[in-house]
Amino acid sequence: MESDRKEKIIDLITLNNIDGIGVNRLYRLIDAFGSAGAALDASIGELTDIPDIGRETASKIKNNQDREKTTKILDEIVSREWGIFLYDDADYPQPLKNISDRPPYLFYSGEYSDSDSSAVAIVGSRSSTDEGRSFTETLASQLAENKVTVISGMARGIDTAAHRGALKSNGRTIAVFGSSLDIVYPPESREIAKQIAQTGCIFSEFLPGTEPYGPNFPRRNRIISGLSQAVIVIEAAEKSGAISTAGHALAQNREVFAVPGPPRRESSKGTNMLIKQGARLLTSVEDIFSELPRLRGDIKVRQVQTFEDLTDTEKSILEHFTEGPIHIDKLSRQLERPVPDLLQILLALELKGIIKELAGKRYILA
Numbered sequence: 001m002e003s004d005r006k007e008k009i010i011d012l013i014t015l016n017n018i019d020g021i022g023v024n025r026l027y028r029l030i031d032a033f034g035s036a037g038a039a040l041d042a043s044i045g046e047l048t049d050i051p052d053i054g055r056e057t058a059s060k061i062k063n064n065q066d067r068e069k070t071t072k073i074l075d076e077i078v079s080r081e082w083g084i085f086l087y088d089d090a091d092y093p094q095p096l097k098n099i100s101d102r103p104p105y106l107f108y109s110g111e112y113s114d115s116d117s118s119a120v121a122i123v124g125s126r127s128s129t130d131e132g133r134s135f136t137e138t139l140a141s142q143l144a145e146n147k148v149t150v151i152s153g154m155a156r157g158i159d160t161a162a163h164r165g166a167l168k169s170n171g172r173t174i175a176v177f178g179s180s181l182d183i184v185y186p187p188e189s190r191e192i193a194k195q196i197a198q199t200g201c202i203f204s205e206f207l208p209g210t211e212p213y214g215p216n217f218p219r220r221n222r223i224i225s226g227l228s229q230a231v232i233v234i235e236a237a238e239k240s241g242a243i244s245t246a247g248h249a250l251a252q253n254r255e256v257f258a259v260p261g262p263p264r265r266e267s268s269k270g271t272n273m274l275i276k277q278g279a280r281l282l283t284s285v286e287d288i289f290s291e292l293p294r295l296r297g298d299i300k301v302r303q304v305q306t307f308e309d310l311t312d313t314e315k316s317i318l319e320h321f322t323e324g325p326i327h328i329d330k331l332s333r334q335l336e337r338p339v340p341d342l343l344q345i346l347l348a349l350e351l352k353g354i355i356k357e358l359a360g361k362r363y364i365l366a
Contacts, residue, residue, distance in 0.1 A: 001078060006074065007037065008035070008036070008086065009074055009084060009086065009105065010067060010071055011035065011036035011037040012036045012104050013073065013074065013105065013207070014036070014040060014066065014067055014070045015029065015036040015040055016036075016104055017070075017207070018060050018061055018064050018065070019060055019064065020057050020060055021057070021060075021061070023101045023102075023104065024100070025052060025057070026104055027104075028050060028051065028052065028053070029047075029050060029053070032050045033046075039061070040061065040065055042061075044058045044062055047061055047062075073207055073208065076208050077107065077207075077208060080181070080182065080208070082107045082108065082109060082181055083107065083109070084105055084106070084107055084108075085105065085106040086104070086105050087103070087105070092106070093106070093112055093116070093117070093227055095117055095119070095226060096227060098226075098252070099226040101222060102226065103205040103223065105205065106203055106204075106205055106223075107180075107181055107203070107205070108201055108202060108203050108204075109181050109201070109202045110196065110199075110200055110201035110202055111200075111201055112174075112201045113149075113172065113201075115147065115149065115172070116149045116172060116174060116201070117229075118147070118148055118149065118229065118294070119148065119149035119150070119151050119174065119227055119228050119229060120143055120148055120150060120151065120228055120229060120230050120232060120288065120295065121150075121152060121224050121225060121227070121228040121232065121245065121249075122136060122139065122150060122151070122152050122158065122159075122162035122231075122232045122234060123152060123153060123158060123159060123162075123221075123232070123233055123234075123236075123241070123242040123245045123246075124136065124158025124159070124233060124234040124235040124236050124242050124267075125158055125234075125235040125242065126155050126156045126158075126159075127157060127267065128157035128158045128161070129235065132161075132234055132261075132267070133157065135234065135259065136234050137162075137164055137165035137168070139162075139165065139232070139234075139284075139285055140161070140163070140164070140166045140169075140171075140173075141166065141168050141171075142169075143165075143171070143285060143288070144165065144166040144167075144168075144169035144170070144171020144172070144173070145169045145171065146289070146295070146296050147296075148295050148296070149171070149172040149174060149200070150162050150165070150166035150171065150172070150173045151173070151174045151175075151176065151224055151227050151228050152173070152174075152175060152176075152224065153175065153176055153177075153178065153220060153221070153224055153241070153245075154177060154184075154185070154186075154189055154192075154193065154202075155186070155241070156189075157235075158235055158242070160189060163196060164192065166200075167192070167196070170199075172199065172200045172201075173199075173200045174196070174200050174201045174202070174203065175193065175200075175202045176203045176220050176223045176224045176227070177202060177203065177204040177220065178213075178216040178217040178219075178220040179204065179206060179210055179211055179212035179216065180204055180206040180207060180208050180209060180210040181202060181204045181208075182208055182209065183209070183210065183211060203223060203227075205220075217241050217244075221241060221244045221245040222252075224245055224248075225249035225252055225254055226248070226252055228249070228254060229254065229255065229292060229294075229295060230249075230254055230255035230256070230257060230288065230291075230292060231245055231246055231249040231254055231256050231257070232258070232259070232288070233245070233256070233257070233258045233259070233270065233271050233274060233279070234258075234259045235261060235267040235268065235271065236267060236269075236270035236271055237266055237267060237270050238270045238273055240270055243273075243274070246274055246279070253327045253329075255280065255325065256274060256279040256280065257279060257280040257282040257291075258271040258272075258275050258279040258282060259271055259281075259282050259283065260275060260281060278358055291325075309352070310352075310354075313345060314348070314349055316335075317342075317346075317349070318349070318354070318365075320334055320335070321363070321364065321365045325358055325362040325363065325364040326362065326363055326364070327361060327362050328342060328343070328361040328363065329361075331363070346363055350363075
C-alpha cells in the first residue's frame with residue numbers, strides 16, 4: 001500500500017472513530033479543511049468555527065487521537081487481505097456515492113463489479129415462513145438469471161433465502177454485514193458467506209473485531225439500500241429492520257416494492273403498511289422489470305402521445321420521464337427550475353391525465 005494512501009486511511013479511521021463525530025460531521029470537517037488529516041491538525045479555534053462542531057467536540061478531536069492504535073488496526077486489515085474503498089476513490093461503488101451519509105471507508109471481501117450497479121435488495125423477516133423463503137429464493141434466482149445482482153444483509157430467514165436463490169442460479173449476490181468482516185453473523189452462515197466472497201462481494205464499514213450489536217444494523221441498512229436500484233420487502237413486522245431499510249430507500253430516492261400477505265399475520269403487517277403508503281405491490285419478478293426495465297437491459301423509452309394543448313415547457317419536462325418514477329427534487333436539479341414552479345406544471349400535467357403522483361413526491365407517466 002502506498003504511504004500516502006496509508007496515511008489517508010489512518011486519518012479517516014482516526015477521525016471517524018472519535019466519540020461524537022459520526023459520518024455527517026466527518027464530511028463537514030473534510031469539506032471545511034480539505035481532508036481528514038487537515039481536520040485532525042486544525043486548532044480548537046478553527047474547529048469551533050465549523051457549524052455543529054462545539055468546543056467539547058473540538059477538544060475530543062484534539063485530545064482523543066490515537067494514531068498508533070489506528071495504525072495497528074490498519075495493519076490487521078492488510079494482513080486479512082480485506083479490500084478498502086475510500087469515499088472519494090474512483091472505483092468506490094457508484095450508487096453509494098449518491099447518498100449523503102455514505103461510509104467514508106468500506107471494507108470488502110470478494111470483488112465488486114461495475115455490473116453490480118444494477119442491483120436489487122431483498123430484505124425481510126428473520127422469523128420467516130416456509131412460503132416466504134420459497135418465494136424469496138425463486139425471486140432472487142430469477143433476478144440473477146437476468147444478470148441483476150441481489151443484495152441483502154445475511155440475516156436468518158428472508159435475507160439468507162435471497163442470497164441462496166442468487167447463488168443457485170450462479171448469479172452475483174452482495175452481503176452487507178452488521179458486524180466486521182471477520183465475524184460472520186449468524187454463525188451458521190459461514191459457508192454461504194464463503195460462497196458469496198468467492199463469486200460476489202461482502203461489505204462492512206466496521207473495524208476488525210466488531211460484534212453484531214443492535215445499533216450496527218440500522219447503519220448497515222442504509223448501505224443495503226444505497227447500493228441498490230430498488231428494495232423489495234418480503235415478510236416484515238411494522239417495526240423491523242426491513243422497514244428501516246425501506247425508509248432509507250425512500251430517503252435515497254430508491255424504488256420500494258412490497259409483497260402482500262395475510263392481514264392477520266404479524267410478518268405481513270409491515271409489507272401491507274408499505275403498500276398502503278405507496279410502495280409497489282410485487283407478486284412476481286415481472287413487476288420489477290415493468291417498473292424498472294433498465295435492470296434487464298430492456299430500456300424502452302416511453303413515447304408521450306402528442307397533445308395539442310401541451311406547452312413547450314410541459315413537453316420539455318416530459319422528456320425526463322423515460323426511466324420510471326422521478327423525484328421532484330431530482331427533476332428540479334435537472335431542469336434548474338424551483339420546486340414550487342414545477343409543482344404547478346406537474347399538477348397541470350396530472351389533470352390532463354399524462355402523469356400521476358406517487359408517494360414521496362415522485363411522479364411517473366400515467
